[in-house]
Amino acid sequence: xxxxxxxxxxxxxxxxxxxxxxxxxxxxxxxxxxxxxxxxxxxxxxxxxxxxxxxxxxxxxxxxxxxxxxxxxxxxxxxxxxxxxxxxxxxxxxxxxxxxxxxxxxxxxxxxxxxxxxxxxxxxxxxxxxxxxxxxxxxxxxxxxxxxxxxxxxxxxxxxxxxxxxxxxxxxxxxxxxxxxxxxxxxxxxxxxxxxxxxxxxxxxxxxxxxxxxxxxxxxxxxxxxxxxxxxxxxxxxxxxxxxxxxxxxxxxxxxxxxxxxxxxxxxxxxxxxxxxxxxxxxxxxxxxxxxxxxxxxxxxxxxxxxxxxxx
Ligand SMILES: Nc1ncnc2c1ncn2[C@@H]1O[C@H](COP(=O)(O)OP(=O)(O)OP(=O)(O)O)[C@@H](O)[C@H]1O
Numbered sequence: 001x002x003x004x005x006x007x008x009x010x011x012x013x014x015x016x017x018x019x020x021x022x023x024x025x026x027x028x029x030x031x032x033x034x035x036x037x038x039x040x041x042x043x044x045x046x047x048x049x050x051x052x053x054x055x056x057x058x059x060x061x062x063x064x065x066x067x068x069x070x071x072x073x074x075x076x077x078x079x080x081x082x083x084x085x086x087x088x089x090x091x092x093x094x095x096x097x098x099x100x101x102x103x104x105x106x107x108x109x110x111x112x113x114x115x116x117x118x119x120x121x122x123x124x125x126x127x128x129x130x131x132x133x134x135x136x137x138x139x140x141x142x143x144x145x146x147x148x149x150x151x152x153x154x155x156x157x158x159x160x161x162x163x164x165x166x167x168x169x170x171x172x173x174x175x176x177x178x179x180x181x182x183x184x185x186x187x188x189x190x191x192x193x194x195x196x197x198x199x200x201x202x203x204x205x206x207x208x209x210x211x212x213x214x215x216x217x218x219x220x221x222x223x224x225x226x227x228x229x230x231x232x233x234x235x236x237x238x239x240x241x242x243x244x245x246x247x248x249x250x251x252x253x254x255x256x257x258x259x260x261x262x263x264x265x266x267x268x269x270x271x272x273x274x275x276x277x278x279x280x281x282x283x284x285x286x287x288x289x290x291x292x293x294x295x296x297x298x299x300x301x302x303x304x305x306x307x308x309x310x311x312x
Contacts, residue, residue, distance in 0.1 A: 001026035001153060001184045002047065007056035009042055009208075016042040017053070018208035024186065024201070026152075028215075029179050031195035031296050032188040034205035040188045041081060043205065044155045047186070048078040060153060074103065077146035081157040081188075085130040085138060085145075091117070092126040095144055102149035109148075116144045120174065136167030140174075147178070154178060156187045160194055172197040192297045202299045216294050227267040228252060228292040230260035234285035245284050252298065262292060 002024035009017035016039045024030055032040050045051045047058055049069035058065040065072045086094045092113055099109035117123045120140040130138055139159065147154060156175075160168050175185060175198045186203075189195055204211040236257060237245075252262035266272045280286055 001028075001061065002186075003057075003059045004047075005057045005059075007043075007046060007053050007058060009039075009046055009051060009053045016208050017046065020056070020205075020208075020210055022203070022210060022213050024184060024203075026184050027179070027182055028200045029175065029185040029187065029198050030201040030203050031192070031199040032186055032203050032205070033190070033192060033195070033296070033300060034211065038205040039208040040205055041157050042208075044078065044157050044186065044188060048076060048155055049073065050078070074149065075152045077149070077151040077154040079142055079146045079154075079156045079159060081161065083142045085141060087130050090127050090129055091122055091133070091141055094130070094141060095148055098145035099148040104149060112148055112150075116148055119177070120144045121170070135162050136164065136170070139163060139167070139171070143171075143174070147183075151183070153184045154186075156185065158188055158190070160189060160191065168194055192300060193295075195296045199296055202296055204300055212300075214299075216296060216299055223264070225267055226250075226264040228294055229263050229265045229272075230288075230290045230292050231255075231263055231286065232260045232288035232290070234287040237285070245279060245282050260288075260290075265289075 004023070005021050007017050007020040008015065020043065032043070034040055042051065046053055047060070047065065049058075049065040049072055052066060060072045061075055063072050063075075086097060089097060095113045095116055096109050099112050100106065104112065113126075114123065117126055120143060122137070122140055122144060125133065125137060130141065133141065139162075143156070143159065146156075160171055163171060172194065175187065179185060179198060179200075185198075187195065187199070199216060201213070201215050203213045233255075239254060239256075242254065242261070246261070246263070250264050252264060253259075255261040265275065276286060276289065
């Protein structure tokens with residue numbers, strides 16, 4: 001869906017993106033993470049055609065963003081970290097204006113307004129001005145304007161910043177809904193745990209370079225025959241006792257208290273069953289075993305090497 005090749009971007013006297021090459025698969029939701037100044041916003045702006053790179057190429061659906069920015073904008077929605085709203089337009093007018101700006105005919109634009117307002121829970125607020133909206137409602141309006149033309153790709157720069165827990169949870173639900181409709185999303189955030197709910201891929205930048213990029217998944221990249229499971233115990237055991245029973249190499253997280261152990265176990269059911277039987281015989285009080293997906297945090301901490309394909 002998005003192909004980036006040898007992308008270099010420089011601000012005067014500073015190289016912000018230093019040779020980025022990767023592919024973002026269609027239908028994926030990519031968590032874009034990295035420390036302050038890593039280049040996240042710059043990359044999103046380059047993808048949106050708002051910055052002209054020094055060299056390299058970004059293609060969205062095969063279209064060169066730098067060469068044909070207008071055509072790409074038909075397929076792309078972008079929400080900046082410091083987004084602005086049309087303060088003199090009501091919510092309904094703002095949405096219609098955004099639709100018209102994206103090239104929709106007047107009737108199509110007017111028809112989209114209630115659809116998007118419904119999707120973003122803005123229907124009761126259509127006649128309000130942005131100044132009469134809460135932070136979360138303003139955020140929803142900005143996202144509404146970004147998706148009014150039903151883009152295939154949506155780029156969101158820190159969309160959850162400043163939102164309360166309820167608004168964050170609404171945002172997560174909305175992003176899941178957009179993904180279910182087939183949209184490809186890239187979402188930057190500093191809060192890794194909130195990305196867990198909806199992200200399928202992780203892209204970590206550092207110093208303008210790709211530190212790691214790949215799918216978040218249940219299987220280990222370096223040992224695909226292993227899959228992540230949560231093991232629930234009927235009673236908590238002292239760590240020394242657990243260590244005596246469970247091979248430390250298979251442990252991702254020892255849990256503790258009521259927390260389950262996170263283990264890399266054989267993906268093959270028969271092998272897993274044999275192992276479990278062995279543990280139960282040895283006295284491990286197994287109460288449940290559930291397949292897990294690696295979290296954004298776990299993946300980030302493991303700092304997996306970058307693969308050019310991006311979707312190992
Ligand atoms: N207009 C500018 N002029 C010069 N340097 C800039 C400009 N904008 C950003 N930079 C620099 O480029 C680098 C990348 O900035 P960018 O905003 O893309 O990082 P980021 O990962 O989004 O950071 P944050 O997490 O703080 O938002 C930083 O070192 C920053 O100081």
